Amino acid sequence: MEIQECRRIWYGRVMLDKYVSTYIGRPLAIFEKDYDPQLPSETEPDELELWSPFHSSRASTRSLEETADSAIAPPVPARTLSFFNASSKLSGILSWIVQVIYSIRPGFSRHAESMRLEGLLNKWYLDLPQYLRYEPGQKTVPLPHILTLHMHYWCTSLLLYRPFIRRVHLASKQKSGGSDDGNSRAVSEKNYELCVRAANHISSIAASYREHYDLGRS
Incomplete structure (x- = not known):
């Protein structure tokens, strides 16, 4: 059990480094080539612990009817370890995007x-x-941390495609009609559409979260 706790702490630290560095635009401090611990085991009892909502002061102002409806909702396994490992793997891809796509001197x-x-x-x-x-x-909205996982996925997609749409506006004004210009414009427009798709998914997930859970701070 002690080994599993150490793995959770380590990968929690790794994910924190990746997301904070990306958010503030600073270089990463931890790189995949510098460590090799396995991800935490998903067979621990924590994986199947039942999830229950956190009742904030805002939630306490709901009507009695809404409270009764939420009270009879069947409990479901939280799947926290599967979520944690999936988040860790996703942060690894985010790390490569930051290093490769946003590097000042990529060399490739x-x-x-x-x-x-x-x-x-x-x-x-x-x-x-x-x-x-x-x-x-x-129809079935998943638990809040699973919604957050998908929010991170689409945000990572935005970071991947965004650098390649900066010439869409310029490409639309070019009149040379050459094959290179056409290919460049096609690539730019494709990445623009992928970014729009990601942004729409983020908006939809946020709306679902707000509707079924609580986005406000108590």
Whole structure:
């Protein structure tokens, strides 16, 4: 059990480094090549602990009818360890995006690397177990931390595609009609559409979170 706790603490620290560094625009401090601990085991009892909502002061102002409805909602396993490991793997992809796409001196083709990273991101999404999956608009809304996981996924997608849409406006004004210009414009427009798709998903997830949980601070 002590080993599992150490793994959780370590990977929690690694994820914190990646997200804080990305948020404030600073270089990462921890790199994958410098460590090799395994991810925490998902067979620990914590994985199947039942989730229950946190009743904030804002939630206490709900009507009696809403409270009664929420009280009879069937408890479900939190799947916290599966969520934690999926978050850790996603943060690893985020780390590579920051290092490769946003490096000042990349020394290689950013577009070629973006295609490789896109493959990693798609594989991460497809490998999610069913209980961590979510598509905006589906009838059953997952637990709040699973919504947050998908929010992070689409934010990571935005970071991957955004640098390649900066020439969309300029490309639309070019009149040369050359094949290189056409290819560049097609790539830019594709990445623009992918960013719009990611932004729409983020907006939808935030709306679902606000509707079913509490976005406010007590």
